[in-house]
Every structure is written in structure tokens, then in C-alpha cells.
Amino acid sequence: MSNHKDLQKLTAAGLLISLGIIYGDIGTSPLYVFKAIIGTEGNNLSLPISQTLVLGGVSLIFWTLTLQTTIKYVVITLRADNKGEGGIFSLFSLVRRKAKWLIVPAVIGGCALLADGIITPPITISSAIEGLQTYYPGLPTMQIVIAIITCLFIIQQFGTSLVGKAFGPIMFIWFTMMGVLGIMYIAQMPMVLKALNPYYAVVLLTSNYNAFIILGAVFLCTTGAEALYSDLGHCGRKNIQISWIYVKACLILNYLGQAVWLLQREGQQVDISKQNPFFMIMPEGFLIFGIGIATIAAIIASQALISGSFTLIAEAVRLNLWPKVRINYPSEQKGQLYVPSANWLLCAGCIGVVLLFQHEARMQAAYGLSITMAMLMTTILVSKFLQRRKVPAYIIGIFLAVYLLIEGTFLLGNLHKFLEGGWFTLSIGFLLFVVMWTWHIARKIKNRYVKFIEIDDYYNIIKEMSEDESVPKYASQLIYLTSANFNSEVESKIIYSILQKQPKRADVYWLVHVDVVDEPYKSEYEVDHLIPGKLIRVDFKLGFRVEQQINLLFRRVVEDLVKNGEVDITSTYKSLNKHKIVGDFRFVVIEKVLSRSHNLSFYERVVMFIYSYLKRVSLSEERNFGLDLSFVTVEKVPLMLTSPETVKLTRVV
Incomplete structure (x- = not known):
């Protein structure tokens, strides 16, 4: 958008915003990473403290x-910006034309990140609150x-723009506090x-x-790295790269600093349920304030994950990878949105995590496994982006070899967590994958x-019917939503609806097509007068982050066309025409219903069975496109899987 270039500028405000909304997850990792490294399974006592364990742990961190956060994400991945936007779906939009199979890592990565959004708030908030047990x-x-x-x-529905302005200063205090305590x-x-x-x-x-096992614990220090890339559009690359140096x-x-505290207890076993190294390096008089700041930082980290999930x-x-759901915009701030269904599903998931695992130490077992999968998928997509940018093949090969090895090793290090709790986040991720994959494949099956059919074959009959007063007028302006990508084509069901299924006479027929493009905030349209004054096609090219309010967008197009003298929308009824009254508009949405057929394979029948249930809980097409329901007609038409010519039937006398 217009502020894309502004976001790329290095400013004090940009640096502060970066601190507030990007580093919550990775910035709260010190609350539990060393506890995980020195901890033992099923025991509050740590492993015996040794120089090898502590110095090796810090070195690994x-x-x-x-290697993982700075080089892969801050230096390399941030360059894969899609008109200033980041995140795994933005990256997928950049490279999806390279190969159809890239949909697989994109969906797996997206599901893993959503699953991470369920475990992060409980573990970060629990880590901070459990510090109170010292008192x-x-x-x-x-x-x-x-x-x-x-x-x-609960507060998500009201928007978080006002609270968000305080995030930067608070997180600056948080990071500064951690640095000073360490020194x-x-x-x-x-x-x-x-x-x-x-x-x-x-x-x-x-x-x-x-x-x-230690590697699985160390990996927790970099779990927020994906947020660096996902929030690229909010802060800009330069602000993220410079603020990361301080963070x-x-x-x-x-x-x-935590390592020093542990080395001072060399040979001992620390009760990690009562002596978290993070809180132990705080002066006793400052501890209650430190816990308070940690709690606020944990809430900010959770907020960032929730917003990212929305x-x-x-x-x-927008990419047709998820059922149509209601999306609200509680404030004017760019990127500020609220998805009610996702909000309450995440809420139920987070509370379920707390009830299931109860304590932060047990939550660690469920944490890290899914995010490793997301990082692996990002590595695959980034390699395709580098290929798109004509980076030499040997450099791409080195990048893939290094990061598949690193992340593959971390994945092996996290596999032991599966039975201890990793099964929970993987199960959530799998369910999300089923939803995304079903919605994607079902759409391909229906299409x-x-x-x-060729629309120009029907030009004459459409023009004649528009002028045939023996046919009752259905609407002055009749608008159909079409999925045909080319101006020369139209669905046969639309022609059937106009000419045969209650013939619909109108002064002007409109075909409206929405094309979701790879650029995030593109908002353009093209107009093609197929039959001057009678049949007009409007093609919207909307970015995958643009709200598809077709009702408002179409009205704006009509206003422009009227202003330019390209179309007359005055009613043709004599009594209304002499007073220059605008004619009525009516949208027709054709809902394609798949008829029962044995032509589908078992896999496709399963997909369509799941899809039928998802369809029931999703928004209807007319609501999804933001149409005024009082001016919409919904027509259900069957998709025939078997043509009549192939049906064998014998007539008997």
C-alpha cells in the first residue's frame, strides 16, 4: 500500500513498534529455556550442575x-517480502507459480503456526505467574x-490498537531489565x-x-523466530534487523547471567519448581516487580501470537485454504483484525492446554515440536524464493543442506516430546491440516x-431478451458472480439461469469476477463492455489481505462508470425515468451443489463428505462477499458428474 515505503524507513518509532509486537515469543524464552535444559523428566530436581552442562547449554543457545534466528530469518528470509508483507502464506503467494506441490509445505507450515498459537500463551503466562510461588x-x-x-x-473483539501503543515501551523495559540483570x-x-x-x-x-533431549530444550530459545518474518508488514525489514541487534x-x-548463577551451584541439584534461574538472578527486593514485568511481557507475547493467528x-x-468465516475490523489500524470463530477456538485450546498440563514444566513437553515443522516448511519455500531471484544453484544447495540439517536435528531432538505432550500440538496441527486440505481439494473437485461455454454465442439472444417486454423484468441491473478467468467464457449455469430458469429480463447484465492476486494489498479493477449498454464484465484484482466487500467495491465501480458516461443506470420505467430515478440492482449467487455419484474415488468421496460438514459451519457465498442480503437471490444448481449420453437405458414397449 501507500505506506509500504514508509515502513522500510529506519525510524525510532519503527524500532519501538518492532520491540512491542515482534519479539514477545522469543523475548520471553529466557523464562523457561534453562529450566528445560537442566531439568529431568518427572522430577523437580535438576540434573547435577556442571560446567559442561551450563557452558555447553549457553553455547548452544x-x-x-x-544460525537459526539471525542468519536464516533476519538476514535471508526477511528479504522474501511480498510488497512489504511477510509470513508463510505471503511467501507461498510469491512462489506458488513455481510448482503446484508447494501448497503442501505452505499448508503444513500454516497449520503448525496455528497450533503453536495454542501452546504459546499458556506456557509463557504460566512461566511468569509461577514465579509468584517464590513469594x-x-x-x-x-x-x-x-x-x-x-x-x-475477551478483549480481542474490541481491538488492541490502544493497548498496542504501550507494547513497545514495556518490551524495551523488559529487554533492558534482562540485559542489566545478566551483566x-x-x-x-x-x-x-x-x-x-x-x-x-x-x-x-x-x-x-x-x-x-537437551537439543529439544535449547530449541525453545528460537521458537519466536517465525514472528520476525510474519510481522514484516507491520514494522519493515530495516527496523526489525536493527532492533534485533539490541534484543x-x-x-x-x-x-x-543465569549460567553464572547455576555455575555458582556446581555439583548441586536445583529444585527448578521453586528456583527458576531467571527469577533467581533478580535482587530479592526487585523480585516482585520483575515477576510483574515478566507477566506483562508474557501477555504481550500471547497477544502477538493471537493477532498473528487471526x-x-x-x-x-482469501487463498481458499480455509472455510469462509466472519472477519471483523475493530479499528482503523492496518493489519488489525478479529476473527470470532478463531478467537474462541484458540481460547478453548489454550484453556485446554492449561487444564491438561497444569504446570509450565509439563507444557514444555508439548512445545517446540510443531514449530520445528513450520521452520522446515519455511526453509523449503525460501529455497524456491531464492531460485525465483536467480540466486546461484550452489548457494541454494548450501542453504538447504545447512538448514535442513539444523532443523532436522532439532526435529529429532523434539521427537522424544511426542509421548510427553507433543502429541497434543501435533494432533491440533493435523486437524487444522485436514480442514485446510479438504477445503482446497474440494474446491478443485468442484471446479x-x-x-x-463461449459467451459470444449468446450475445444476440441476451440483447433480444433484454428488449423483449413480453418477459417480466427481473431487475434493472442484474449482477452475477462468475469464476470464469477469461472474458470470452462464462459458466453454462449462468446462461441457464438467465435464459431458462425463470428467464430474467434486465436492462443491463453484469458479470463480476474476483481474482485473488499474489500482492497483499492490491485493489484494482478492469471493465469490459461485452455488449455495449447490455452486458458488462468487471474483473476485480484484490490482494490476499484485502477484504472482499464486493457490495461496496461494485458500487464504487458503477459510480465511476456513470461519472465517465460509460453506463446509464436510470430506471427505464417511464414513470421513474422522467424523474431520473436509479433502477434497482440485484445480485444472483449460483451455489454449485455436487450431486451424488460413484464417479468419485474413495479419497474424493471422503474429502467431499468432510467438506459438506465444513460448508454448514462456514459463511455463505453472499455473506462472504459482503453482499446486501435484501438484494441477493441464491440459486442452487447441481454439478452433473455423469453426462446423460453415458447413461445406458433401454426403452421397452
Whole structure:
């Protein structure tokens, strides 16, 4: 849009906004990463603290943030911007013409990110609230977490633009606090800085039989990396890249500070249920304030994931990868939207996570596995983007080899979590995949049986019927929504509706086609006068992030055409015409119903069976296109899977 170039400018406001809406997830990771690294299964006591474990853990964190977050996302993936927008569906829109199979990694990645949106709020908020148990042992943290999550989802419908303005300063305080706390402990043991040497990471991985389990814990430090790319459109590449320098420095300083606190207890076992290293490096008098700031940061992180989930669903709807659902726009802020159905499904999922796992330590088992899948899918799509940009094949090969190895290793490191809780997020992701894939395939099956005909064969009869006063006038202006991509074609069912299914005389017939294009905010139209003054086709080219309010868009087109003298919409009834009264408009939406047939394979019948249920809970076509229902006629027509010529039937006397 017009502010795309403004977003790419490096500004203080842009840097602050980046801190507020992008780094919530990755910025709250220090709350639980070291707990996960030193923790043991089914026991509140940690592994015995050793230099190998602690220094190796910090080294793995540093190099994971460097290779995975900095190089892959901040340096490489942020360049894959779609007119300033980022995210896995924006990336898919950029490369989908390269190969049809790219729909698979796009859908898997999108589902994995949505599943991540269900586990992130519970684990981050629980991590912060459980810090209160240091002050109040036995505090019912689970009930507090559920109350915060419930309130968070309730306020979504009112918009978060006002609250969002405070996110930047609060997150700046959060990161600065973490950095300062880290420096205070590093000063006590400067030797901890040697952990930045990758040697210690290699030593830990080669000397510990729990290496893969430790890798699964380390991966939690980079789980918010996808948000860097998803929120590209809100902040701009330069603001994200510069703000990341500060964020990464504060994160590393805090991890090093936690490492010092642990090294001071070398040889001991820490009760991680009561002594979270993150809170232990806080001065005692500051602890209650630190917990308060951590809680607010956790809520901000959750808000970012929820908003990201709404954007994902909205994009999936526009790309025909999700059932049509209601999408509201609670404020004028760009990118600010609310999807009621997704909101309450996410709310139920988050509360279900809290009730199922109860404590943050147990939630860690469900965290990380799905997001690893999303990162792998992004790697595949980015490689196609690099190919599109004519990057040399050997560089693309190196990129794929390095990141498939890194993320494949992390995937193996997270596989042990499947039985401990990873099954939950994978199950959610699988259900989401079934919905997306069913909607996509069902549309392809239906389109296979839509018959298109040459419209110019019907020019004369349409013109004659429009002037035939023996046919009752159906409407002054009659508008049909068509899926025909070419001006020369139209669905046979539209011609059938006009000429045979209650012949419909009108002064002017309109064909309206909506083409969802790869650019996110494109909003253009073309007009083709097929029969001057009688049959007009309007083609809308709308970006995958543009709301498809066809009622308003079509009205704007008609106003432009009237102003230019290209069309006359004055009523032709004599009594109304002399007073220059505008004629009536009526939309006709043809709903294609698939008739029962044995021609479909078993797989296709299963898809259409699931689709029929999804169709019941989705918005109707007329509501999805924002049409005024008092001026809409819906006609259901069957899609014939078997032509009459192929039916064998013998007449007997």
C-alpha cells in the first residue's frame, strides 16, 4: 500500500513498534529455556550442575540464535517480502507459480503456526505467574493463568490498537531489565563469556547421552523466530534487523547471567519448581516487580501470537485454504483484525492446554515440536524464493543442506516430546491440516465439473431478451458472480439461469469476477463492455489481505462508470425515468451443489463428505462477499458428474 515505503524507513518509532509486537515469543524464552535444559523428566530436581552442562547449554543457545534466528530469518528470509508483507502464506503467494506441490509445505507450515498459537500463551503466562510461588508457596497459579487467558481473548473483539501503543515501551523495559540483570551476574564470573565458543556446544553434545533431549530444550530459545518474518508488514525489514541487534544482546546477556548463577551451584541439584534461574538472578527486593514485568511481557507475547493467528486465518480464507468465516475490523489500524470463530477456538485450546498440563514444566513437553515443522516448511519455500531471484544453484544447495540439517536435528531432538505432550500440538496441527486440505481439494473437485461455454454465442439472444417486454423484468441491473478467468467464457449455469430458469429480463447484465492476486494489498479493477449498454464484465484484482466487500467495491465501480458516461443506470420505467430515478440492482449467487455419484474415488468421496460438514459451519457465498442480503437471490444448481449420453437405458414397449 501507500505506506509500504514508509515502513522500510529506519525510524525510532519503527524500532519501538518492532520491540512491542515482534519479539514477545522469543523475548520471553529466557523464562523457561534453562529450566528445560537442566531439568529431568518427572522430577523437580535438576540434573547435577556442571560446567559442561551450563557452558555447553549457553553455547548452544548462542549459536542457535545466531544460525537459526539471525542468519536464516533476519538476514535471508526477511528479504522474501511480498510488497512489504511477510509470513508463510505471503511467501507461498510469491512462489506458488513455481510448482503446484508447494501448497503442501505452505499448508503444513500454516497449520503448525496455528497450533503453536495454542501452546504459546499458556506456557509463557504460566512461566511468569509461577514465579509468584517464590513469594507465596502453594499459590493456585493454574486458576490465575486461566483467568488471564480468558480476559485476553475477551478483549480481542474490541481491538488492541490502544493497548498496542504501550507494547513497545514495556518490551524495551523488559529487554533492558534482562540485559542489566545478566551483566550484574556476568561481572561476578567473567569467565562465563568463553561459553560463546562453539567448542563447548560440541563438547556437551558429544559427551552427554541426553544430547538430543537437551537439543529439544535449547530449541525453545528460537521458537519466536517465525514472528520476525510474519510481522514484516507491520514494522519493515530495516527496523526489525536493527532492533534485533539490541534484543539478541539482551537475551544473550540474560542467558549468561543465569549460567553464572547455576555455575555458582556446581555439583548441586536445583529444585527448578521453586528456583527458576531467571527469577533467581533478580535482587530479592526487585523480585516482585520483575515477576510483574515478566507477566506483562508474557501477555504481550500471547497477544502477538493471537493477532498473528487471526492474520493467518484471514489469509487462508482469501487463498481458499480455509472455510469462509466472519472477519471483523475493530479499528482503523492496518493489519488489525478479529476473527470470532478463531478467537474462541484458540481460547478453548489454550484453556485446554492449561487444564491438561497444569504446570509450565509439563507444557514444555508439548512445545517446540510443531514449530520445528513450520521452520522446515519455511526453509523449503525460501529455497524456491531464492531460485525465483536467480540466486546461484550452489548457494541454494548450501542453504538447504545447512538448514535442513539444523532443523532436522532439532526435529529429532523434539521427537522424544511426542509421548510427553507433543502429541497434543501435533494432533491440533493435523486437524487444522485436514480442514485446510479438504477445503482446497474440494474446491478443485468442484471446479473440475464446472462447464464453461463461449459467451459470444449468446450475445444476440441476451440483447433480444433484454428488449423483449413480453418477459417480466427481473431487475434493472442484474449482477452475477462468475469464476470464469477469461472474458470470452462464462459458466453454462449462468446462461441457464438467465435464459431458462425463470428467464430474467434486465436492462443491463453484469458479470463480476474476483481474482485473488499474489500482492497483499492490491485493489484494482478492469471493465469490459461485452455488449455495449447490455452486458458488462468487471474483473476485480484484490490482494490476499484485502477484504472482499464486493457490495461496496461494485458500487464504487458503477459510480465511476456513470461519472465517465460509460453506463446509464436510470430506471427505464417511464414513470421513474422522467424523474431520473436509479433502477434497482440485484445480485444472483449460483451455489454449485455436487450431486451424488460413484464417479468419485474413495479419497474424493471422503474429502467431499468432510467438506459438506465444513460448508454448514462456514459463511455463505453472499455473506462472504459482503453482499446486501435484501438484494441477493441464491440459486442452487447441481454439478452433473455423469453426462446423460453415458447413461445406458433401454426403452421397452
